[in-house]
Amino acid sequence: MRRNDREITDRAWMEAVLNDAVYATFALCDGDEPYAVPLNFAYLDGALYVHSAREGRKVNVMRKNSSVGFSVVVGVDITSDEAPCAWDMRYRSVNGVGTAEAVEDPAEKAWALNLIAAKYSRTGCNVFTEKQLAAVAVFRIRVRSLAGKRGMD
DSSP, X not given: OOOGGGEEOOHHHHHHHHHHOSOEEEEEEETTEEEEEEEOOEEEXXXXXXXXXXXXXXXXXXXXXXXXXXXXXXXXXXEOOSSGGGOEEEEEEEEEEEEEEEEOOHHHHHHHHHHHHHHHHSSXXXXXXXXXXXXXXXXXXXXXXXXXXXXXX
């Protein structure tokens, strides 16, 4: 990282940023073409969980190439000055790399969906029918590396 003064290596700090983020942008590789897609997600114990329709580009790409990059940014605030070159930005960010795995077990799939629902509703859902579970794809992205960065304190 070029700006060592902004680098964060504290794992708990990075996990807090992941949990505060409303969405993550996932970077996938579709053959020799990059593909980035924003998704809601939940993070727990070294893994991100995402859900999707069972078919579509991102699902096809993750099934072919399980290597995934992701990025989140929270707390963004731009500070201005009379001179634009003196502007700065306050933010907390985490970039990471992981390996995507399809979650097929219905009980684990329901658990992951509830984890995602709890992040956004604060109460979760707890009840998913067999039909609902069959209609959705869930992926676990096991984190291989994280890098944290912050702008201005």
